[in-house]
Amino acid sequence: MFNFMSRKGITFTLSAVLMMGTLVGCGAKTETNNAAATTAATTAASASAKPTDAPKTELSGTVTASGSSALLPLVKQAATEFMEKNPKVTINVTAGGSGTGIKNVADGTSDIGNSDVEFSAEYKDKGLKDHKVAIAPFALIVNKDVKVDNVTKQQAADIYTGKITNWKEVGGNDAKIVLVHRPDSSGSRTLVKQIILDGKEFTKDGITQENSGAMKTAVVGQSGSIGYVDTPYIDDTLKALKIDGVAFTEDNIKNGTYKLFGVEHMYTKGEPTGAVKAFIEYISNKDFQAKQVRELKFLPADLLGK
Template identity: 35%
Template sequence: MNSEFKGIIVIAICIILAYLFINPGASYERIDVVGSTSVQPLVEKLAENFTSSHEDIRIYVQGGGSGMGIRSTKQGLANIGMSSKELSSTEKKNLTEITIGKEGIVIAVSNQNNIKDLSIEQIKNIFNGKITNWKEVGGNDKEIHVITREEGSGTRSAFESIVMDDTKIKDSAIVQSSTESVKQSVASDPGAIGFVSFAHMNDDVKPISVDGVSPSEKTITNEEYVLQRPFIFLIKGEPSKFAKEFLSWIKSPAGTEIIKKEKIIPVK
């Protein structure tokens, strides 16, 4: 049994158990949202705010990755799928995409690193192993330690699509399973470099400009900053009355304000 099929079974079991054991006998309409762990925290915030004024609706949000969101929606296990990557033509089949926002991907280094700017080509060659010392890009004579996310991460998928071309992240890269783990690794190692979500940046690490453009809400909005990815909702067929109501609310001023607070750029 492959991992993808196991994942589908886990999602299905979680949904069935929720139906059986969460507030049995309660009268409400249920919306299941499944997919990207990058989109998940934002949707949990949106769902919490929406259901506070819609007591007849319950929204259950589960992760599993963008691929899981696509498959679960296609198979009818989720009312709404979540993806933080662009879908292929095959993945798009029979699905409607609704982009709710976009987010920057930040190249991060230690605060002790004197590098301020890198080109896309330099970033690619650092991550694929062609550049191994910071002095090769104008920095100190120090070995570069590449920190990356795990295979299947939406952040990694978007980074690879934009930066890596036909090359791959080097095998010796240190793999971390979350944005926070990447930040901790980079913060504690003067030679490290990694990529993290713009929404999760703080003073623990230093952001690097890309081709002379710093990551900011302005440069992500006007697409001057090229390292960015979409936050997408996926629907199969006609959404239910209640799912449609939730989707409409997300695009409202109230929903848009929450998206902005989470450092995601709203898309009308």
């Protein structure tokens, strides 16, 4: 009996030991698997996680922009907003005419040259980079006492070349036509010369005003006067003439029936960098184009490409 029980006990003991070994092995395997899974998950998370964005460099410095007085309201508005968002940047905006702006940026006097027209052949090798930022409708404007609402393109050309000198010749009162000009450096003058006068020269009769604001003031204050400005300067103190029966509107510019408009350019010498680049990008941004550009009576730069 004793021998039998001993053998039975030994058998039971060996079974228990083997069972414990199996359990220990399973436990070790489970721990190993858990550790491997944790390591794999950590590695995957690390791989999929985006690296921490490097802190953005705060913009600073001074940006100078000169040139077109037609574009001035838009650039000044953009500058005000941009400086509010970037307090370490100063943007100085002046007029002087498109020709002056192009010359200044080519000479390095200005960071940006604003212009109503493309630069001339003399600047083709100066490394200028064109940034189109808006379309500006222009109009022939007259003092409110002028009893004419429409002129043909030919009549407008004859007025500004000196062939027509009295309003009665185009259906108005018997009154002398007073011509208000812009200087030769003006992009507005160049546009009118190209589009209305077909390249002919202006008569030297009349008075000359240095910028669009002064042009408007002169026409408002001078009886029988005629001038030309882009539409942001037009209000109820003067009258805009139709040309060939067509008024300036967005639709008429798009369909090609109203031709007196300019593409507004901001030129830089080479590719812009830093605050200059950021400022031009701000004006070109779709939100600024859709809201502020239209509110200031310009049209988006991509209008004719749609």
